[in-house]
Amino acid sequence: MSATPVVEVRHISKHFGDGPTRVDALRDVTLDVYPGTVVGLRGPSGSGKSTLLNVIGCIQEPNSGQLTLNGERVYDGAWLRRDLRRLRLEKIGFIFQSHNLLPFLNAWENVAIAHILAGTAAAVAKQRAEELLAYLQVEHRKEAMPSQLSGGEAQRIAIARALANDPRIVLADEPTAALDSQRAGTVIDLLRKVAAERQAAVIVVTHDNKIMDRFDHIYSLRDGALEASYANAA
Amino acid sequence: MPATTYAKAGPLGARSDPDMNLAVKDIRHNLGRFMLTCVGLSLLLAIVLAMVGIYRGLIEEALGLARSAQADVWVVEGRTRGPFAEASRLPADSREAIAAQWGVAVAGSVSYQNLEVDHRGQIKRVLVVGAEIGRLGEAPAIVEGRAILRSRYEAVADRRTGFALGEQVRLGRDTFSVVGLTENLVGSGGDPVIFITLRDAQRLQFLLTPAAARREIARTPEAAQSSDTVNAVLVRLLPGVEPKQFADSIARWKHLSALTDEEQETVLSRSVVERARRQIGLFTSLLLVVSTVIVALIIYTMTLDKKKSIATLKLIGAPDTRIVGLILQQALAMGIISFVVGMILIHLAQGYFPRRLVLETWDALALSAIVLLVSLLASAWGVRTALKIDPAAALAG
Numbered sequence: 078m079s080a081t082p083v084v085e086v087r088h089i090s091k092h093f094g095d096g097p098t099r100v101d102a103l104r105d106v107t108l109d110v111y112p113g114t115v116v117g118l119r120g121p122s123g124s125g126k127s128t129l130l131n132v133i134g135c136i137q138e139p140n141s142g143q144l145t146l147n148g149e150r151v152y153d154g155a156w157l158r159r160d161l162r163r164l165r166l167e168k169i170g171f172i173f174q175s176h177n178l179l180p181f182l183n184a185w186e187n188v189a190i191a192h193i194l195a196g197t198a199a200a201v202a203k204q205r206a207e208e209l210l211a212y213l214q215v216e217h218r219k220e221a222m223p224s225q226l227s228g229g230e231a232q233r234i235a236i237a238r239a240l241a242n243d244p245r246i247v248l249a250d251e252p253t254a255a256l257d258s259q260r261a262g263t264v265i266d267l268l269r270k271v272a273a274e275r276q277a278a279v280i281v282v283t284h285d286n287k288i289m290d291r292f293d294h295i296y297s298l299r300d301g302a303l304e305a306s307y308a309n310a311a
Numbered sequence: 312m313p314a315t316t317y318a319k320a321g322p323l324g325a326r327s328d329p330d331m332n333l334a335v336k337d338i339r340h341n342l343g344r345f346m347l348t349c350v351g352l353s354l355l356l357a358i359v360l361a362m363v364g365i366y367r368g369l370i371e372e373a374l375g376l377a378r379s380a381q382a383d384v385w386v387v388e389g390r391t392r393g394p395f396a397e398a399s400r401l402p403a404d405s406r407e408a409i410a411a412q413w414g415v416a417v418a419g420s421v422s423y424q425n426l427e428v429d430h431r432g433q434i435k436r437v438l439v440v441g442a443e444i445g446r447l448g449e450a451p452a453i454v455e456g457r458a459i460l461r462s463r464y465e466a467v468a469d470r471r472t473g474f475a476l477g478e479q480v481r482l483g484r485d486t487f488s489v490v491g492l493t494e495n496l497v498g499s500g501g502d503p504v505i506f507i508t509l510r511d512a513q514r515l516q517f518l519l520t521p522a523a524a525r526r527e528i529a530r531t532p533e534a535a536q537s538s539d540t541v542n543a544v545l546v547r548l549l550p551g552v553e554p555k556q557f558a559d560s561i562a563r564w565k566h567l568s569a570l571t572d573e574e575q576e577t578v579l580s581r582s583v584v585e586r587a588r589r590q591i592g593l594f595t596s597l598l599l600v601v602s603t604v605i606v607a608l609i610i611y612t613m614t615l616d617k618k619k620s621i622a623t624l625k626l627i628g629a630p631d632t633r634i635v636g637l638i639l640q641q642a643l644a645m646g647i648i649s650f651v652v653g654m655i656l657i658h659l660a661q662g663y664f665p666r667r668l669v670l671e672t673w674d675a676l677a678l679s680a681i682v683l684l685v686s687l688l689a690s691a692w693g694v695r696t697a698l699k700i701d702p703a704a705a706l707a708g
Contacts, residue, residue, distance in 0.1 A: 127706065130706070131706065134626075136626065136703045137703060162629070162630060165626065166628025171705070173705060179620045179623065180340060181333070181337040181341075182331075186331060186336070189331065190624075190627075193331050194630075194633070195628070202331070222340075238627070
């Protein structure tokens with residue numbers, strides 16, 4: 078394990094509302110995620126998993142604490158960067174529960190759009206997208222529209238899109254929720270491969286107990302606080 | 312898992328022109344719905360174009376007869392703005408008095424009378440113009456046949472009357488032979504014009520049925536004889552004579568008024584077709600408002616349909632300019648496609664309108680600019696909605 082974590086969460090707190098309606102979504106959460114590892118975030122509904130993922134993904138602003146991504150302090154009581162979308166584009170790949178492929182783009186275009194948003198020319202973006210689809214073994218479906226893809230194929234293409242700009246951090250929000258256990262296992266194995274080969278830190282929010290043994294490290298949240306943290310045996 | 316290798320992406324920041332147009336991709340994805348909306352909108356815009364065309368046609372028709380007379384000054388009954396806006400009656404000998412004035416090149420008496428004519432079993436409304444042979448006011452620009460040469464019972468009709476060359480037409484109690492045809496010459500009410508001699512027109516206007524004539528002679532013998540009146544005297548001036556000055560000098564004769572050709576056109580375009588102009592203007596504005604609302608609703612609905620896609624785009628790092636561009640481009644595409652289809656439709660349907668439709672390039676250009684503006688305005692709602700979409704919405708199952 079590398080000495081420098083890719084994701085450093087320090088004393089992060091986040092609450093919604095004030096006074097009697099205040100809800101503490103995150104309470105003094107501290108965790109590190111190292112490159113090349115796949116980390117699971119588990120906990121019951123309302124435990125703060127998704128809020129933590131949103132904070133790490135720079136989508137929701139916490140109320141206090143520090144957040145460092147790939148060695149760059151991005152939050153310290155306030156966002157330290159104004160262009161958070163650019164930050165996300167450059168450093169973070171997102172994988173969603175229901176793949177969220179753009180329905181009006183075909184498979185390779187869904188991957189290439191991430192390259193294009195980063196400023197890559199369309200021809201180069203297409204070439205890179207095809208390489209990624211080949212890497213994830215769905216190149217033969219590159220012309221298919223999302224509505225023509227199976228759940229597993231769509232999720233692989235979503236993973237390809239998340240990897241498009243070679244991010245050091247991949248955040249996955251229940252990526253296996255819509256898949257059967259066999260496909261769910263395949264997706265997590267794929268994420269393990271990505272983490273290992275690309276030295277990325279992969280954080281997966283999940284409820285799925287069947288895949289818990291495939292994570293390198295599991296953080297368990299309850300009522301917004303870190304309840305337990307344990308590493309799986311190699 | 313097979314050991315497929317992947318070449319990592321190069322460093323970010325090497326910017327080039329991205330050319331994956333999301334607006335076009337989304338339109339292609341929903342092509343049927345988009346085109347159906349465009350067709351609906353194009354019908355509305357075609358109606359807007361038709362309204363503008365009808366208005367231009369009204370003006371053209373209203374001015375057509377006055378312009379064709381090629382008069383510099385219209386002498387009419389005192390304190391009237393006749394003969395089109397108001398009734399005007401002058402003694403026929405006014406022409407001689409006016410023709411004798413300094414500065415007059417030619418002068419001609421004319422009469423105007425609306426009439427219903429039975430033509431092959433169909434009742435047609437026409438405007439009968441009585442003019443003197445060889446003088447100002449007679450039929451201009453004959454496209455087929457010849458001008459009236461005989462002093463009685465010859466007519467030159469506009470093609471819109473449906474009369475054929477050589478046809479015998481009954482006007483009042485007399486039968487006329489159509490010797491010539493004009494094209495697109497109608498009165499301000501849209502009725503096609505028939506030219507006959509002034510003498511025939513006076514007879515047509517004032518000749519009573521025998522029974523009515525007997526009664527009138529018994530009642531007021533003098534009045535029954537006074538049919539030698541005209542509606543206006545048209546004057547063409549010698550070069551260098553100022554029409555306004557001449558008109559003012561004629562107006563000093565208390566029983567006459569005079570309008571320059573310019574004033575006559577103003578009276579026709581402002582007074583005679585004013586109500587129609589306002590009505591059409593109101594309808595056109597309403598249709599443009601309806602078009603704006605339709606574009607706004609469609610763009611808003613399309614934006615709502617893409618809510619998750621927009622949230623995903625924002626989440627993966629798309630800047631607002633790209634999101635706004637997507638919506639604006641779709642709104643503009645909708646406006647442009649609808650306008651072009653509307654133009655094609657109205658050009659195809661132009662000949663089927665009962666009144667003349669005049670489609671001018673400048674009107675089309677102005678409307679295209681308005682449509683672009685309307686599209687931009689209409690997209691504002693969709694843009695606002697898109698900008699308010701939270702990227703976190705992409706994560707919600």
